[in-house]
Amino acid sequence: VQRREQIATLLLEAGKAVKAVFDFLVTNGNAENAMKAVTFVQKNKPEWGNEVLIKGVQRQEESVQLASIEGLVLYKDVSALQAIAEAASKSPKVKAVAKSSCIAIVGAQERKVVFALVKDKNPWVRECAIKTIENQIEKQVDEETLAILKDALKDEAKEVRLASASALAKTKRQDVLQTLASLWKESDPSLRFAAVVAAGSLSDKASEEAIISALSDTDTDVRKAGIMASKQRALKTAIEPLKNMVLSEGEEIAALALGALKAFAMDAMKSDPDFLVKALYSKHKATRLGALDVCEGTTDRRVMNAVSALVSDREKEVRLKALHTLASTKSREAIEGIEKGAFDRDKEVRIYAIQALVELGRPEAIDFLREVIKAEEDEDLKKKAMEAIEKLTR
Known part of the structure; x- marks a missing residue:
């Protein structure tokens, strides 16, 4: 096999467009040679591409799989869907690219082909078909489409049910939305999800109550839908x-x-x-950062003390954000908190603390900046502190 790979590689490098060479390299060659074959066939022999690239998707190396999947989108051939679905099921990295690629391939098909794929044996393909319908639903919605989507709400695969619910909600038709909202008390969380998504586009009291109830649902997706519907309304x-x-x-x-x-x-x-x-x-970094956004310009002493505490947070991003938030208060009470940042272990934070004192605009900070100049060994920081004093004394 190694000798045959050497011969096939020589033929490829010589530009000999023999299909057996591509098939062999993509199937049996090492990853580097398989990539060469994938690239060459797309550029020089596109008529062989679909078949060769499907074999590339069936390889184990993610790099070859990803290159092959991206190439298959250009051919828009549904024969590639099963291979792409199989590769996606084994790798999260491949899955992310494969989903959009499958939807692009399905989206290029005639309407009757898309509807047929909704019944495919592979749930991944069924989901992609539903997503394709969803992408076109605002332009084209008729009774046949609605019937297919409603039927998909009963699909055995959760992802298909969720995709169908999302597509139906996008119709914005009141009768469809009311039908979806009526599913709120179903035991299947996917149907409750559908109900909450629909409730986000309604305005009656019953749908509002469903949204509020969804915020404490046992299912994660339903709670997420409740959050989005609350925001929407x-x-x-x-x-x-x-x-x-x-x-x-x-x-x-x-x-x-x-x-x-x-x-x-x-x-x-x-x-x-x-x-x-x-x-x-909060123990969550994202929550601490988001809360700091809300606290900008605060005048509440307790809140300011909590923000000051975050100047010593374990996360550098939080420390920087806390300094910015304190500076936004324009309060004398913020000086002490910002001063802590001037002694941070990270130089960037120390520089930002000096800038925050300037932004705060309180001349009371000048004495502290003079102490920084005396104590600091870093010349950049000394210079920043001197510039800060100059700005605060204007």
């Missing part, structure tokens, strides 16, 4: 449940909940120092 009744989620959920959902609150309830957060202090002391 800017529900005041969701503010307190969302605050609780920020403080009690895992990092991903807590970040989503905080993002929703920032979108429609900034005033409600700013006026709740108890909540802000707890959020600032």
Whole structure:
């Protein structure tokens, strides 16, 4: 096999376009030679590409799989879908590229082919077909399409059910949305997810109650849908449940909940120092950073003390953000917190602390900056401190 690979490589490098050479290298060659064959066939013999690239997808090396998948998109041939789905099931890295590639291939097919793929034996292919319908749903929605999507709500694969729910919600048709919303009390979490997604586009009291209930659902996807629907409708009744989620959920959902609150309830957060202090002391980095955003310009002493504590946070990004937040307060009370940053172990943080004192604009910081100049050995920092004094004395 090694001798045959050497011969095949020589033929390839000589530009001999023999299909057997490509087939052999992609199937039996090492990763480097397989990549050469994949690249060569796309450039010089595209008519052989689909078949050769499918063999490339069936290899074990991610680099060859990814290059082959990206090439197959150009051929738009559904015969490649099974191989792509198989590769995606074994590698998260390949899965990310494969999903968009499959949707692109399916999206290039005629309507009847797409509808047929919704019934494919492979759930990955079925999901991609539903996603394709979703991408086109706002341009074209008829009874046949709706019937197919409603039927897919009963699919055995969770991903297919979720995709179908998302597609149906995008129709924006009140009758469809009401049908979806009526699924809220179903035992299947995928159907509850569908109901909440639809409720986000409705305005009645019953759908609002479903959204609020979703925020405490046992299923993660349903809770996420509840957060997005609360944000979509800017529900005041969701503010307190969302605050609780920020403080009690895992990092991903807590970040989503905080993002929703920032979108429609900034005033409600700013006026709740108890909540802000707890959020600032969260174990999740994303929550601490998000809470610092909300605290900009604060005048509450307790909140300012909590922000000052984050100047010593274990995460550099949080320390920098805390300095920025303190500077935004323009308060004399922030000086002490910013001063801690001037002794940070990281030079960038120390420089930023000096800049934060300038941004704060309090002449009271000048004496401290003089001490920095005396104590600091780094010439860059000394220079920054002198420039800061000059700006504060103007």
